[in-house]
Amino acid sequence: TRSSDLLVFISGHLPINPATGEMPEGVSAQTEQSLKNLEAILNEAGCTFENVVKSTCYLADMSYFGEMNAVYGKYFKGDYPARAAFAVKELPKKALVEIEMIAAK
Numbered sequence: 001t002r003s004s005d006l007l008v009f010i011s012g013h014l015p016i017n018p019a020t021g022e023m024p025e026g027v028s029a030q031t032e033q034s035l036k037n038l039e040a041i042l043n044e045a046g047c048t049f050e051n052v053v054k055s056t057c058y059l060a061d062m063s064y065f066g067e068m069n070a071v072y073g074k075y076f077k078g079d080y081p082a083r084a085a086f087a088v089k090e091l092p093k094k095a096l097v098e099i100e101m102i103a104a105k
Helices: 027-044 062-073
Strands: 007-013 052-059 082-087 097-104
Touching: 007 027, 027 062, 027 097, 052 062, 062 082, 062 097
Parallel strands: 052 082
Antiparallel strands: 007 097, 052 097
16 A cells, blocks of 8 residues: 555556557557556656556457566566456457556655
8 A cells, every 4th residue: 555645547548659540469569559658647647657556457358468468567666556457348449458557646
């Protein structure tokens, strides 16, 4: 647990490149793009991935978990935040991954 004055709730983010509007191919590239999008929002709120206390990862198929997890793990140092991962029937725009986060500052 962490005492904080500010909680930042970031809704699920698809792996869409904000500069091009395109979505990369493959789970690793999509996870990377989703995390870059989330990082930009965290930074705008004065936070980093160190402030994340909870995340939820939605996958188009649980067979993608290992690939997603390998990329996800590169973004966190030390203690990982609480996380849940689910396979869902379908994600918007046929994405393979979507990630949401809660950060405490």
